[in-house]
Every structure is written in C-alpha cells, then in structure tokens.
Amino acid sequence: MDDNLDTAVPDTDLPSESSAAAIPFDHGGDQSVLRMMMDATPLCVTLFDSRSNCIDCNQEALRLFEVGTREEYTERFFRFSPEFQPDGSSSAEEAFRYLAKALREGSCAFRWTHLTSTGCVLPTEITLVRLSTPGEDVVAGYARDLRPQLAAEQLERSASERVKLLLGASPLFVSLWNRDYQNIECNQEALNLFDIDDKGTYLDHFFDLSPERQPDGTLTSDKVRQVIDEAFARGRYVFEWMHCTPDGEPIPSEVTLVRLRYQGDYVVAGYTRDMRSQLEAERSARESAKRLDALVRSLPLGCMFWTDVGELLECNEQAAKMFRLPDEAAVREHYYTDLFPPKQPDGRSSVEKIREMVKEALESGHSVSEWMYHTIDGEPIPSELTLVPISDGSDGYQIASYCRDLRELQSTLEINRKLQQLAYFDPLTGASSRINFMQMLKARMADLREGDTFGLGLFDVDHFKEVNDAHGHKAGDLVLEAIVSRVRDLMPEGGIVGRYGGDEFMVQLGVMGRHELEQWYARLLREISRIKVTADSEILGTAISLGCCFWQPACHDAEVLLEQADAALYEAKNAGRNCYVMRDFIC
Structure with missing residues (x-):
C-alpha cells in the first residue's frame, strides 16, 4: 500500500504498553493470560483504538506478515494493504469504514486482501469485534489466512473445465480445558456453531455435542483425555475431531490445542474449525474430476492433454482408436515419432506449427487449425485441431487438444459433390x-x-x-x-x-x-x-x-x-x- 493510505491514519502517538494492556477480557483481569491467549491464537489478532490507530497484535500477526516486532507491526500496519482492494475500492477508505462499523454495531466480518512486509499477496477473512475498556472502546481484528482455502477452491475449478464452487468461511470457536478434563470456558462462536443460547448449557453438555465414538473407533471420553494430555505434554497438538449438533448432524472439525497460563495455572485452549464446507468442496472436486474424466473419455473427438511445453500427458479412448492403437500408453509412446509427418500439407514443419498453435492458444484462449495425423500403419488422418489452455491450479497451464477426424466429413462432401453433379x-x-x-x-x-x-x-x-x-x-x-x-x-x-x-x-x-x-x-x-x-x-x-x-x-x-x-x-x-x-x- 502506498503512502496515501498511511497519511490517512490520524497523526497520533502509539499507545504505551500499559494502555494496550488495559483491555479487559473477562478473565479476572489477568493481563498475562490475555497476552498469552492472543499469542497462542492460530488466528492473526490486531487491536485498534477508537481513532483507528493500530495499537497491538499477537505473535501470529508477526509471523503472518513477516514482521520482527510489535512496534514495527503497529507502525506499518496500514501499509500491509494494497492501494485498492480487488473490487476496486480504496483500501484506506474501506479500512476506516469497517473499523467505524465495528465500533458502531459491535462486530462485522469481511474478506480483505493484505500484503506481507515482503510484498506477497495475503488474502484474509477478517472479523472485527468491539471490546470495552475502562477508558474507551477498542476493536479486535481477527484475520484468517485464506490461502489454503483459496488453493482448495482453485483445485476444484481446475478439475471440471468448466465446474466452480466457493468455500464458505467457517469461524473458529475457542474453549478452555483444565487438567481434570473439564471444559471451563468458551467464546460466543462455540454457541453459534451448535446453536446454543447460553454458555452454561454448552459447558454442561459438551460431551453431548460429539458422538459416543470418534471415527477411529475410540470412545469420545477417552480421546478427550488422550488429546488434552498430548497438548499439556507437547504445548501444541493438532488433530481431527467429530462433533455433532444437538439434533445429531455430524460436524467434522480440525482442532488445535495450545497450552497456556490461566489464573495461576496451565490450561489448554482448544481452537476448533468447522471442516464441513472444505470437505464438501473436496468431495465435490473429486466428483467433478470423475465427471470430467467420464466426459472426456466419452467424447466422439480425439482428446489429448499436453503441458505448455508440448509434453503429452494423457488422451481419451477415441484418440487411441483414431490412431489404431490399443491404449493411452501406446499413444504416448508413438505420438511424436509415428503419428504425424515431419511437415504439414501447408509445407510448414509440424513441430514449428504446433508450437505456434500453442503460443496462439495461450495468448488468445484458443487456436484452431487444419492438421494432418497418421494412423500407426500410415493412413493419413486429415483433421481439425483445436487447442485450449487450462490452468493447472498454479502459475502454469495445460493444453487441451480436440481432434476432429475429417475423413468421414470429406467422404460426405464427395458424396454431396457427386449428388450435386447428378442434380445439375x-x-x-x-x-x-x-x-x-x-x-x-x-x-x-x-x-x-x-x-x-x-x-x-x-x-x-x-x-x-x-x-x-x-x-x-x-x-x-x-x-x-x-x-x-x-x-x-x-x-x-x-x-x-x-x-x-x-x-x-x-x-x-x-x-x-x-x-x-x-x-x-x-x-x-x-x-x-x-x-x-x-x-x-x-x-x-x-x-x-x-x-x-x-x-x-x-x-x-x-x-x-x-x-x-x-x-x-x-x-x-x-x-x-x-x-x-x-x-x-x-x-
């Protein structure tokens, strides 16, 4: 982000460490717990005062934005955004609008594009929550790195040439466990996930919110003890867990347990992420890939997939039949040596022509040209070859080629010519x-x-x-x-x-x-x-x-x-x- 956004920040001194530590968290005023919980949270946490100044952050924020100290982070925070968001809106204006909304309404959530200190694009999901302090209200910003989720969405889009889903954001909920395996505290998101009205009901009936046994067959009560013991011993433990709603709907989850000090003793904080949307997206991606594979294999056209440098990856059965070869492996074996002549009918080198077609496809989105193939036994196959680039999910492309065998068409045209000769x-x-x-x-x-x-x-x-x-x-x-x-x-x-x-x-x-x-x-x-x-x-x-x-x-x-x-x-x-x-x- 440029200096325009930075100069839009009110010109005030950063709060002192003591003023930042004055934010209550309803845990008996133990500020060290607040600091430890903030640093243990797997989400990036940033605090803002009522004048939209960045006043504090947790350790995850320093890691995510690749910053060395909190002082550097708070001083440069508003530079960790591009000048404009993907929708064209001004990052400066939108940032202050969201902070004002959180102060006014209590909370708000939205997607935001940040930049790390090294300039890397960092898509995030932000939740802003207003917190009260003795002196003034502040805003806590929770940022979730969306890169893994967006990567999963990109993978799904690549599998179906043309099937697209967006994975919805799933908020984390937090609960605290003591050494006696008692769930002693939770946040509002835990209640929201299970659609429970009050904290006491959640704490008293936590074990009713999981099936009797976990998917690996272990009793839920035994596994709770096992994972909490692991977290106390290691300091941090990540695992999969199956919850369920009060009416029995399964909630597959990813849980991160972190050991921290709380009111003079150690507890384990559990951060749970609802995995339903992501798992559904992965399932849908697998099904889309199966449908795409079935579609390609049933096409009446010879279909082949290459890398953007011309390496043949795979083909469908129709391509093998067209070349009179038994299978896909045989097509790969003979493709560059036996299945097309050194020169095309227009006199151009086959190698050079296909390179030009690939270049045109990458630049314009597709390329269509006449092409001469041969069957494995040398029979010419006059064809119409269409190349289409397909993103491989990263920065590269694959090339899909669709070969229309013109032999039958030319035979039909010859018949039509003879019929026309008879008619005229x-x-x-x-x-x-x-x-x-x-x-x-x-x-x-x-x-x-x-x-x-x-x-x-x-x-x-x-x-x-x-x-x-x-x-x-x-x-x-x-x-x-x-x-x-x-x-x-x-x-x-x-x-x-x-x-x-x-x-x-x-x-x-x-x-x-x-x-x-x-x-x-x-x-x-x-x-x-x-x-x-x-x-x-x-x-x-x-x-x-x-x-x-x-x-x-x-x-x-x-x-x-x-x-x-x-x-x-x-x-x-x-x-x-x-x-x-x-x-x-x-x-």
Whole structure:
C-alpha cells in the first residue's frame, strides 16, 4: 500500500504498553493470560483504538506478515494493504469504514486482501469485534489466512473445465480445558456453531455435542483425555475431531490445542474449525474430476492433454482408436515419432506449427487449425485441431487438444459433390440438367433490357429412334455424346447447352445479334452433319433440326419462351429436317 493510505491514519502517538494492556477480557483481569491467549491464537489478532490507530497484535500477526516486532507491526500496519482492494475500492477508505462499523454495531466480518512486509499477496477473512475498556472502546481484528482455502477452491475449478464452487468461511470457536478434563470456558462462536443460547448449557453438555465414538473407533471420553494430555505434554497438538449438533448432524472439525497460563495455572485452549464446507468442496472436486474424466473419455473427438511445453500427458479412448492403437500408453509412446509427418500439407514443419498453435492458444484462449495425423500403419488422418489452455491450479497451464477426424466429413462432401453433379448435369452427355438450365435461363432473362437480342434454341437428333431401334441404345448414347461434345466445342464463352429430355437439347448463347446467331446455327448444322459414329462396324451419320425463338421485352416467362422455341423446332422438322427455323416471340 502506498503512502496515501498511511497519511490517512490520524497523526497520533502509539499507545504505551500499559494502555494496550488495559483491555479487559473477562478473565479476572489477568493481563498475562490475555497476552498469552492472543499469542497462542492460530488466528492473526490486531487491536485498534477508537481513532483507528493500530495499537497491538499477537505473535501470529508477526509471523503472518513477516514482521520482527510489535512496534514495527503497529507502525506499518496500514501499509500491509494494497492501494485498492480487488473490487476496486480504496483500501484506506474501506479500512476506516469497517473499523467505524465495528465500533458502531459491535462486530462485522469481511474478506480483505493484505500484503506481507515482503510484498506477497495475503488474502484474509477478517472479523472485527468491539471490546470495552475502562477508558474507551477498542476493536479486535481477527484475520484468517485464506490461502489454503483459496488453493482448495482453485483445485476444484481446475478439475471440471468448466465446474466452480466457493468455500464458505467457517469461524473458529475457542474453549478452555483444565487438567481434570473439564471444559471451563468458551467464546460466543462455540454457541453459534451448535446453536446454543447460553454458555452454561454448552459447558454442561459438551460431551453431548460429539458422538459416543470418534471415527477411529475410540470412545469420545477417552480421546478427550488422550488429546488434552498430548497438548499439556507437547504445548501444541493438532488433530481431527467429530462433533455433532444437538439434533445429531455430524460436524467434522480440525482442532488445535495450545497450552497456556490461566489464573495461576496451565490450561489448554482448544481452537476448533468447522471442516464441513472444505470437505464438501473436496468431495465435490473429486466428483467433478470423475465427471470430467467420464466426459472426456466419452467424447466422439480425439482428446489429448499436453503441458505448455508440448509434453503429452494423457488422451481419451477415441484418440487411441483414431490412431489404431490399443491404449493411452501406446499413444504416448508413438505420438511424436509415428503419428504425424515431419511437415504439414501447408509445407510448414509440424513441430514449428504446433508450437505456434500453442503460443496462439495461450495468448488468445484458443487456436484452431487444419492438421494432418497418421494412423500407426500410415493412413493419413486429415483433421481439425483445436487447442485450449487450462490452468493447472498454479502459475502454469495445460493444453487441451480436440481432434476432429475429417475423413468421414470429406467422404460426405464427395458424396454431396457427386449428388450435386447428378442434380445439375446430365450424367451421359455432361450437358446441364433441365432444372439447372432453366434456372440459368431465368437469371439471364431477368438481366435483359429493351433492345437486347437474345435467342433460345431447341434441337433434337434427326431419326434418333431409328438409330436406337437398329443399333441399340448404346449406339444412341454414342450419338448423343458426340453431338453434345461438338456443340460444346462450338459454343462461345458464356454459352450453355442443356438436355431437355430424350434426344432434345436446349441452347442459349447469351446476347447475340440475329445475323451472328443465324451464322452460328448454320455452322452448327454443318459440323453436326460431319460427325461419324461407329456402331456394330457400321458408320452412322448425324443431323439435327433446330428451332429458335427470339426474346421480346413482353416475354417474362422462360417456360413460355421455351414453348415457342419448341414450336419453331417442329416447323424445322416439317420443313424437311437438318435445318433451323428462327421466329420472334409472340405475345
């Protein structure tokens, strides 16, 4: 925290040791007990006077903030916070607001981000409690280091790619035990945890707030004696304990027992932390990890996890099947040597390309690119590879890669291409289908303007039935193929030939003058008549009859234009065949 917060502290001298020691704790005025209990408390304790001055702290505070003396701690306390809290609020303003609230309302609790003396971020949970002294009210601040809890929360978030829980803060409660294993004192938090109204009920019925036996099978009454004896002998003892509410709900707990002087004798102070939230979070994290593992393993995509430096950690069964390998271990064994080529189809080195993809994923959150894998026996696997970074719970990342096998997709696209070819083109001659031809005809007619010369031609093969009857349909197919091939050779750029049905074909050459179109039709008839097709050792000649209808601005219907071209075709047949007839559109 910068000097702005420090200068916001009232400019008063720090209280003397005697004034700090004048805070009563309702233990018969034995101030050494207060000091010892403060120093023995596993929470950081800081005292403030009514003017928001930091006046004292316990030993845990010095340890937590990495400070050597209480004097240094009290002098620098307000520098142990950044200028702003994570929500953007001013640390200076918020600190004084919370202290004022505690003095006014008696207590308040909140989360706070501190900094140690070495600048390390220290997230905490703070409880401020107003205490009365003969001279003035003071505020006791209890700070709980949240780093272990936040680490557990981070672990849970990492296990489910995308499952997130927050662990609620569990307040400590304090109770005092004498050498006769009697519970002689407790604080308010003990009553709150068990939902008990008065201290006497708690002290008298403490053993009713634990099951008859602890989870290890030991009688609760025997284990109380055992752990208290350990605490008296060692000075400090930490263990797990099972409590229960008055209605029997289990309360798994972590208990810290500390030996200290109290009213001329030694007692053991027990600090109990409710572990239900943390254990539930750990259970949820395990279940989330199982669900995530099941999800990844059931994905229809090949899924692999790498370190951020490219080391393959694990993969799912689909990836092993894709590579035709028996299991995950075989994928790890062969991945870098046998499962992709040295260069990708785009010419880039596979190693360099994957490094660039990892870099892009780390910078932008994901990377998608085409990628070529191989099965273990060398079959190419064209793929779409997606990389996504996933936090590993510390400062690093893992890379999740999802491989979409494009072989089936490419096969489907090829089938679709062939189906489209069938839909748009005649499979025998390669001419446009009737539907495709009429769509293009309508599009061209929509672009025509008054004054344009545009003709639609329709022709059929002269005496085609006789060819089929005499030489078979195979010979007829050869004739049609030869004629359409010659039409295409003669077609100007932009011209289209389409099969109307049977031996009838449609021709459109775009906007073209009458004289030019007449010349083209005449040439077409000559070229067709020169075609010779061999069938059953017999050479067959070919000829066509053609009718053309010229578009007029009054013509808006392509089907009607085609009907009038058909009428012109019949005029050509009636005129003796192997000729063409050109007529204007008749409204």
